[in-house]
Amino acid sequence: MxxxxxxxxxxxxxxxxxxxxxxxxxxxxxxxxxxxxxxxxxxxxxxxxxxxxxVRECLTCGNIATADTCHICQSDRRAIGQICVVEDVADLWAMERSGVFKGRYHVLGGTLSALDAIGPDELRIPKLIARITDERINEVILALGATIDGQTTAHYIADQLPGVTVTSLAQGVPVGGELDYLDDGTITAALNARKAL
Known part of the structure; x- marks a missing residue:
């Protein structure tokens, strides 16, 4: 030029x-x-x-919003007692597109990765643990990718939440798959067939 x-x-x-x-x-x-x-x-x-x-990050769940609290966290129509844990905002949006989940979310901001030096404190895991008690959560749904880091993160979170039902997405999510690339039907099937860890 x-x-x-x-x-x-x-x-x-x-x-x-x-x-x-x-x-x-x-x-x-x-x-x-x-x-x-x-x-x-x-x-x-x-x-x-x-x-x-x-636009900023929701102080409660990590979604993006134009206020300190996003519209999902503010809604009185969302089911109380369930939190769906996702890796990032794109995954939250994918779950919302399916229209199946009616609870609240928690965005981790990534997954645990020893290679990248990402531990629990670099993610929003401590905030999740605090929310479990504060919001009287009885089920945590782990909607993390079927990658090695995603599964490592899921098992770590499950170990940190004794006394709480921890489930994960089941059929429909391929190994190595990411939620943002799945169609609504696959997400719906996976959410409906979640299983305990």
Whole structure:
């Protein structure tokens, strides 16, 4: 590119950091945005600014929200006594898309990983344990990926919760699968067929 295009190069480099976009895809996306400046680029810039300044993590469950407490935690329509534990917000959204689970959630923010030096304190596990007592939870549903780290995390959490029924998603979740990539029917079947750990 010619001189004076540092801003464009910076935008392309930032776009290339997004999941699923490499330098070529980012370049095409930026060119498209410029061509559709008034229809796409400017509204996108406004939306990014708004989200960047207003969205935060729910203090209770870890979902994202525009207030300190998300709409799920605030809702009096959600079942009391059940918490569905997920790895990240994308998994929470996948569970919500299925429309089957009517309780509350807890987002861990990842899974335990000795290789990456991620222990319980780097995740929201201590907050989960505190919620069990504070909210009188009688069932914890572990909706973690069927990966080695996901299963290690599930067993660790189950060991930390004596006296509480701990279940996990069952059939339908393939080994190595992630919730965000599953269809609603598979999530529904897995939730309905959960089993005790």
């Amino acid at each position: 010619s001189n004076g295009t540092e801003d464009l190069e910076n935008l392309i480099a930032l776009m290339a950091k997004l999941p699923g976009l490499g330098p070529r895809s980012a370049r095409r996306a930026v060119l498209h945005l410029i061509k559709k400046r008034s229809q796409v680029l400017l509204p996108l810039a406004d939306a990014l600014h708004l989200v960047g300044t207003t």
